[in-house]
Amino acid sequence: MATPKHLQDRGKERFLEAGFRLLCAFAVLLPLSLLALLIGDLLLDALGRIDLDFLQSYPSRRASRAGILPALVGSVYLIGLTTAIALPVGVAAAVYLEEYGHRSRLAALIEINIANLAGVPSVIYGLLGLGLFVRTLDMDRSLLAGACTLSLLVMPIVIMASREALRTVPMALREACYALGSTRLQAIGQVVLPMALPGILTGAILAISRAIGETAPLIVVGALTYVTFLPDGPNSPFTALPIQIFNWVSRPQKAFLENAAAGIVVLLLVMLLLNTVAVVLRARLQKRA
Amino acid sequence: MARERLSIQPPAESQGPRPATKYKVEDLHASFDGHEVLHGIDIELGEREVTAVIGPSGCGKSTFIRCLNRMHELVAGAKVSGKVLLDGEDIYDPAVDPVLLRRRVGMVFQKPNPFPAMSIRDNVLAGLRLTHRFDASRAEAIVERALSGAALWDEVKDRLGDPGAGLSGGQQQRLCIARALAVEPEVLLMDEPCSALDPIATARVEDLIHSLKEDYTIVIVTHNMQQAARVSERTAFFLMGDLVELAPTDRLFTQPRDSRTEDYITGKFG
Numbered sequence: 001m002a003t004p005k006h007l008q009d010r011g012k013e014r015f016l017e018a019g020f021r022l023l024c025a026f027a028v029l030l031p032l033s034l035l036a037l038l039i040g041d042l043l044l045d046a047l048g049r050i051d052l053d054f055l056q057s058y059p060s061r062r063a064s065r066a067g068i069l070p071a072l073v074g075s076v077y078l079i080g081l082t083t084a085i086a087l088p089v090g091v092a093a094a095v096y097l098e099e100y101g102h103r104s105r106l107a108a109l110i111e112i113n114i115a116n117l118a119g120v121p122s123v124i125y126g127l128l129g130l131g132l133f134v135r136t137l138d139m140d141r142s143l144l145a146g147a148c149t150l151s152l153l154v155m156p157i158v159i160m161a162s163r164e165a166l167r168t169v170p171m172a173l174r175e176a177c178y179a180l181g182s183t184r185l186q187a188i189g190q191v192v193l194p195m196a197l198p199g200i201l202t203g204a205i206l207a208i209s210r211a212i213g214e215t216a217p218l219i220v221v222g223a224l225t226y227v228t229f230l231p232d233g234p235n236s237p238f239t240a241l242p243i244q245i246f247n248w249v250s251r252p253q254k255a256f257l258e259n260a261a262a263g264i265v266v267l268l269l270v271m272l273l274l275n276t277v278a279v280v281l282r283a284r285l286q287k288r289a
Numbered sequence: 290m291a292r293e294r295l296s297i298q299p300p301a302e303s304q305g306p307r308p309a310t311k312y313k314v315e316d317l318h319a320s321f322d323g324h325e326v327l328h329g330i331d332i333e334l335g336e337r338e339v340t341a342v343i344g345p346s347g348c349g350k351s352t353f354i355r356c357l358n359r360m361h362e363l364v365a366g367a368k369v370s371g372k373v374l375l376d377g378e379d380i381y382d383p384a385v386d387p388v389l390l391r392r393r394v395g396m397v398f399q400k401p402n403p404f405p406a407m408s409i410r411d412n413v414l415a416g417l418r419l420t421h422r423f424d425a426s427r428a429e430a431i432v433e434r435a436l437s438g439a440a441l442w443d444e445v446k447d448r449l450g451d452p453g454a455g456l457s458g459g460q461q462q463r464l465c466i467a468r469a470l471a472v473e474p475e476v477l478l479m480d481e482p483c484s485a486l487d488p489i490a491t492a493r494v495e496d497l498i499h500s501l502k503e504d505y506t507i508v509i510v511t512h513n514m515q516q517a518a519r520v521s522e523r524t525a526f527f528l529m530g531d532l533v534e535l536a537p538t539d540r541l542f543t544q545p546r547d548s549r550t551e552d553y554i555t556g557k558f559g
Contacts, residue, residue: 172402176465178363180416180472181392190419191404 045261054262058228063255068263070227071244074143075270077231078240079212081147082154087204090158098166099188118156125153126220134221141222144234149217154207161203165196198285205278209271215242241267308335311476311506312357317371319352319361326352328530339498339507341521341538343514345553348527350510354478357508358394359387392420394476395469400485401461403453409445412453412464416472431471439467440497459490466497477501479509483516495520514554518542526550
């Protein structure tokens with residue numbers, strides 16, 4: 001008796017299977033190898049320039065003496081201020097949408113808008129920051145104006161990450177609180193938020209570490225490019241790492257390009273540090289929870 | 290229509306004197322998103338008595354007890370109308386604060402839900418901490434009394450600092466009962482408290498219910514008719530959002546007056 005057709009030779013199927021697998025592997029390897037190439041090339045350029053002096057010096061017209069200190073300090077300020085603004089506001093917004101607004105029409109409208117806002121180009125946020133913070137609120141070209149602008153930029157992502165984290169807290173625990181006679185505020189403050197905190201912090205830090213590499217909005221709100229002093233408070237004029245890098249890249253001399261490479265390495269290290277903090281924080285808090 | 294059903298209940302036949310009325314429910318309607326799940330319930334629940342609520346899935350029995358401590362309205366789209374008198378006072382009166390009400394009416398849920406981040410001790414004290422009534426000097430006494438009341442003290446007294454979520458399912462459920470007792474309620478609502486437990490853990494919780502009725506008015510929703518027969522003085526049979534029959538438990542299971550009750554308890558449906 002002849003073998004039925006669907007049990008015969010599987011050659012074609014096997015070929016397709018192997019081909020698809022190869023295609024998927026290629027899709028992983030291509031961007032990874034490009035990224036490795038980029039970082040390798042960067043490190044080659046940067047290694048000659050990156051040392052303690054580079055981190056401790058102010059910009060200079062002579063490439064070999066120029067350093068990144070004001071930009072680094074400016075970026076650290078921005079990270080701190082942006083976190084201080086975006087985190088509380090973003091978490092409060094998420095709490096409203098998840099715990100209070102839930103199914104109201106207003107909440108639905110806000111929800112759609114937040115999802116759309118996350119996709120708005122960062123330069124638009126820069127223009128908003130320029131109009132609102134720098135001009136209308138008269139913050140001038142200050143760290144505060146820059147941090148407010150970056151906060152707007154990361155807010156949608158912080159809100160979405162916080163909502164996701166709040167949603168992972170089982171409804172049963174909220175009900176347990178209410179059944180014990182607690183108010184919404186008591187339940188949220190003592191049970192829901194502490195449980196959602198690892199997720200919220202991780203999401204927020206990742207969002208901020210992305211924002212810290214943004215150049216466009218900071219240029220628009222008027223970050224300086226040649227700064228020979230350290231910011232002395234939130235009202236101080238400032239520069240930041242991506243701005244300094246952008247400035248060096250646009251110079252014709254080759255030596256400045258090496259500075260730019262070294263600056264990029266510093267920026268990447270700052271981001272890596274932030275992401276590590278996020279991972280460690282999450283592990284720590286989750287163990288406790 | 291609902292009144293008619295009430296009138297078929299025996300006033301006090303064969304039993305001793307009825308206990309004082311704790312809850313008097315009049316024409317209670319409840320709905321989700323405009324879909325009515327309780328169609329006018331009239332019922333009285335006696336003080337310090339165990340009332341079992343039985344019926345097939347979706348008959349509204351869980352919704353009914355969630356109306357007794359105003360948990361039903363916490364679900365988005367949920368609505369309630371009618372009167373629920375607790376000690377003669379309508380708990381749906383606008384002047385009544387549902388938060389204060391829930392401090393008098395404790396609840397135990399189907400799935401044990403101890404707070405995962407808290408120790409056994411902190412779980413028991415959670416209600417007092419949450420509502421800022423915590424008094425450190427009384428804490429140890431409260432923990433011991435609540436855990437003893439929930440028949441859990443002997444099993445956990447040497448490890449009160451261990452996480453509550455590390456206990457077995459049955460112990461977790463008794464921990465949840467202890468947590469409810471610690472806020473000193475007058476009424477305990479239990480929503481299928483044993484459905485996630487094995488038979489041994491179930492037996493312990495049932496024993497516990499027997500001792501708790503000395504001090505508390507208990508309403509227990511159960512899927513399990515044997516359980517209703519074992520723990521309750523009176524049983525209410527719900528079907529499709531209506532209270533079909535309320536009677537002393539032994540009479541309801543031996544001589545049901547409504548044919549639908551008979552069909553249900555003899556296993557013809559459900």
